[in-house]
Amino acid sequence: MQSAASPQWVRSPDDLTARARLRDAAIDCFAQRGFAASVREIAQRAGVSQGLIRHHFGGKDNLRAECDEEVFRRFREIKGEGLAMSPGQAIGMLSQLEEFGPTFVYILRSVLDGGVVGRAFVEHLIVDTELFMEQAVRAGTVRESRDPSGRARYLVTSALGSMLVQLTLSPEIDLSDVGNAIQRLTGAFALPSLELFTEGLFVDRSMLDQYLMQIPDPPAAGRDIHPPA
């Protein structure tokens, strides 16, 4: 991870080339107003003329593609390549970084939009989560699953999707302060999720056993990981 100082991609706007300022302005606009933000709006925020967008990027689509690359590059840079962490940790950390705010909102928007960054981001989280769970299983803190990949995908999409639903359905939340919003959400869901992760939901095993009985083959591993008490 980076030191307490700003990451290298945060600098005074004057130091950047107009091309980079244009790209960063586009990222901010896309995060704040959605991908329907107009090129005029972006150019105005960058303090240049709109024609410059065409000159440098050729068109809006190419501009967005470069924004996608840049956003995912920042994500990888902050997260660190090899560091496996739980999705909760990762999102909590990311949302707390002041200057990462717009970038994070951009990613969320891309997820809702079905964009390439969104997909890459989610798949990245899933892979990392599966790794993290694998370590936790070996460490003896997390139960083994009959379908480790499916469980990682389920956990990531649930956690992320829950946040997205809550964020989109809460008009009072301003996306400019996502860190705060995320923390409030995770706070509200801490107890229910800890209960579920610790005690489960059902008092007996009948639903699970019934399912295991009726399917011919579980997706992975054996089916008797936790022998009945």
Next chain:
Amino acid sequence: MQSAASPQWVRSPDDLTARARLRDAAIDCFAQRGFAASVREIAQRAGVSQGLIRHHFGGKDNLRAECDEEVFRRFREIKGEGLAMSPGQAIGMLSQLEEFGPTFVYILRSVLDGGVVGRAFVEHLIVDTELFMEQAVRAGTVRESRDPSGRARYLVTSALGSMLVQLTLSPEIDLSDVGNAIQRLTGAFALPSLELFTEGLFVDRSMLDQYLMQIPDPPAAGRDIHPPA
């Protein structure tokens, strides 16, 4: 619930007034192409001129408002007023109904959009889920929670959000056959969710107990519901 016959709001297009045909065409368009669908597109699908939209509804916003009402009315009609069911059951049932497809996609779009129908739909599911869980707790099949409302909200937003993330991130899924897509998703997540609901995730109670110790007051009820073994 309705009999096997089509619900009353499905009839031959000729039987409907142009106003109703316009509204239904708008629902289909909004579901298929998103809320950015143009009034000309809607009018064309309804087989009328675009001016008629203004004549009958005054503008696009009012038209969408009436679509919202109609969609939520259909949802309530199919679901049944007093019937409490789990979110899984409800969504599974709804998505299976052939003619409910566009209506369901409309609701999903409204959730992603932050629309009023989306919010109403989610809140409705949350209330129903809390009721359902309350019954299940009394019946002795589901564990009591220290925060029943929070748990219901957590379960609904997780399940729904997970589906939404998967749907938006899968370009190969055509929204015209949502029933199939939903069933595939629930199928893929059946085992991980049943595992989680039955066995939990953690092997011990340390995380939960640590949390219960450090917070001054749980949101609801006492904190010693499941005494340590």
Next chain:
DNA sequence: CGGAAGGCTATACAGCCGTATAGTTTCTTG
């Protein structure tokens, strides 16, 4: 110094959007 190259701007264009207006048809009703 001079000229070419590229960063940059101003302006125009075609297309779509939602909306407005005027006019025509169809139905209803006295």
Next chain:
DNA sequence: CAAGAAACTATACGGCTGTATAGCCTTCCG
């Protein structure tokens, strides 16, 4: 039947979008 109301259409308007074109102005290099 006739007259008025309602349903419906055709067309136009202003505004926004992304894109294209022509030209200015700085900068760099021979």
